[in-house]
Amino acid sequence: MPGTTRTQVGIVGAGPAGLVLGRLLEREGIDAVVLEARSRDYVEHRLRAGVLEQGTADLLRALGVGDRMDREGLLHAGIELRFDGTGHRIPLADLTGGRHVMLYGQTEMVKDLIAARLESGAELRFEVEDVALHGLEGNAPSIGFRHEGVDHELRCDVVAGCDGFHGVSRGAVPADRLTVRSREYPFAWLGILADVAPSSEELVYTSHERGFALHSLRGPTKSRLYLQVDPGDDVEAWSDDRIWDELHLRMARDDDWVLHEGPVLEKGITPMRSFVAEPMRHGRLFLAGDAVHIVPPTGAKGLNLAVADVKVLGEALVAFLRGGDERGLDAYSATALRRVWRAEHFSWWMTSMLHQDPAAADDPFAVALQRAQLEYVCTSEAAATSLAENYVGLPWARRTLDAPMNRVPRRMREERG
Ligand code: FAD
Ligand code: DHB
Numbered sequence: 001m002p003g004t005t006r007t008q009v010g011i012v013g014a015g016p017a018g019l020v021l022g023r024l025l026e027r028e029g030i031d032a033v034v035l036e037a038r039s040r041d042y043v044e045h046r047l048r049a050g051v052l053e054q055g056t057a058d059l060l061r062a063l064g065v066g067d068r069m070d071r072e073g074l075l076h077a078g079i080e081l082r083f084d085g086t087g088h089r090i091p092l093a094d095l096t097g098g099r100h101v102m103l104y105g106q107t108e109m110v111k112d113l114i115a116a117r118l119e120s121g122a123e124l125r126f127e128v129e130d131v132a133l134h135g136l137e138g139n140a141p142s143i144g145f146r147h148e149g150v151d152h153e154l155r156c157d158v159v160a161g162c163d164g165f166h167g168v169s170r171g172a173v174p175a176d177r178l179t180v181r182s183r184e185y186p187f188a189w190l191g192i193l194a195d196v197a198p199s200s201e202e203l204v205y206t207s208h209e210r211g212f213a214l215h216s217l218r219g220p221t222k223s224r225l226y227l228q229v230d231p232g233d234d235v236e237a238w239s240d241d242r243i244w245d246e247l248h249l250r251m252a253r254d255d256d257w258v259l260h261e262g263p264v265l266e267k268g269i270t271p272m273r274s275f276v277a278e279p280m281r282h283g284r285l286f287l288a289g290d291a292v293h294i295v296p297p298t299g300a301k302g303l304n305l306a307v308a309d310v311k312v313l314g315e316a317l318v319a320f321l322r323g324g325d326e327r328g329l330d331a332y333s334a335t336a337l338r339r340v341w342r343a344e345h346f347s348w349w350m351t352s353m354l355h356q357d358p359a360a361a362d363d364p365f366a367v368a369l370q371r372a373q374l375e376y377v378c379t380s381e382a383a384a385t386s387l388a389e390n391y392v393g394l395p396w397a398r399r400t401l402d403a404p405m406n407r408v409p410r411r412m413r414e415e416r417g
Helices: 016-027 039-046 054-062 067-072 106-120 240-251 301-321 327-354 363-380 380-390 410-416
Strands: 002-007 007-012 034-035 074-076 077-081 086-090 101-103 121-125 130-134 142-147 151-153 158-161 180-193 203-206 213-217 225-227 264-278 285-287
Touching: 002 121, 016 034, 016 106, 016 327, 039 106, 039 410, 054 067, 054 285, 054 301, 067 106, 074 203, 074 285, 086 363, 086 380, 106 410, 151 301, 158 301, 203 225, 203 240, 203 327, 225 285, 264 327, 301 327, 327 363, 327 380, 363 380
Parallel strands: 002 151, 007 034, 007 158, 034 121, 077 203, 158 285
Antiparallel strands: 074 101, 077 086, 130 142, 142 151, 180 225, 180 264, 203 213, 213 225
């Protein structure tokens, strides 16, 4: 075939997972090719997440792609939980020994990674078509695709499936080899980007009887706001006026806090689901990011989890491709899944605590439980610390069950006298 080429790692998808993996490998001298179905312009402007865990931001710096993030991103030390017209600050940094999150749009992070890859000369092809994975169960997998009208075969040592929830990689695994666990939610998020300075310096997660609302930001002049809506809603049914009216109603605070309005630059509705497919490996195919798991967006874990997967995968690939050491690859799925399930629980918990389940509206017991949980998180240092450590991101290497927690926390020692 005229278009037959070879690389060590064939990476399908140029989202956060594929691009960070490509960068990690490039820095270690491993050859990789990134194949992306969409155009560069589309990928660079796809409006999505905006909260980077401290570990994600640190990794981008270590990979030499953190300069613009450090100049233009905003370090946040806390978030607000708002309900019953009152705001309650969760001091993330104080509760986690000084850890922060970085507000920096996924679009910007993706632009930085693409620019760095193209500048280095490493291969990245946009607008590839008909991607198909072959020979995954043997030692010489390959990726077939068409680019600029020419059919290609890319022969690889390993394939990384980083092509998001609707990609082809997960589907290349025989269905009987994957265990899928999932949950649909009876609501969705309507998100807008508004050309107006943020109304609050920190993120505001609001629980209201009309539904959840979130105030976030993109730099000093842009606000990013979200509303819980019905999953069947058409975005056209939400005029700008209706969106602002609803945001005002849900986010109202009893003091003089004001929500600033501005022109709506973009709006879209995102369904919410939890989804995990296991294992994250099939032969020489390794799945990462949204290709293999989805979290509901409350708590902003999706992007961070994608990056955490490829950090583990990248290190394992380097050990394998440099010295034939397969231990990291063999452990990849189990190692990554531990973090995945922690994030799945956190995202589900944040979602359940803050949204209105239409089915539970007539269930006073459910309503009271939700209220009790909110109050607990905002009044107990232990509960707030649990939220905070998950929000800023747990350490890459965490304690395991066979390493018992034998240290009694300082606070408990003091209480015991
Ligand atoms: P993706 O970003 O989906 O990247 C996959 C890439 O693969 C894409 O560029 C895609 O075009 C490409 N691709 C697909 N099929 C093929 C193919 N056959 N061949 C080649 N390439 C292919 N998370 C948050 O934390 N907060 C949010 O507010 C938030 N909002 C979101 C809104 C939407 C609409 C979506 C879909 C997700 C949102 N997320 C959010 C989740 C977060 O953006 C994702 O978790 C993150 O993008 C995952 O990165 P990824 O690289 O795994 O997948
Ligand atoms: C944003 C998205 C989230 O899912 C979240 O929990 C907080 C902020 C954002 O897009 O800014």
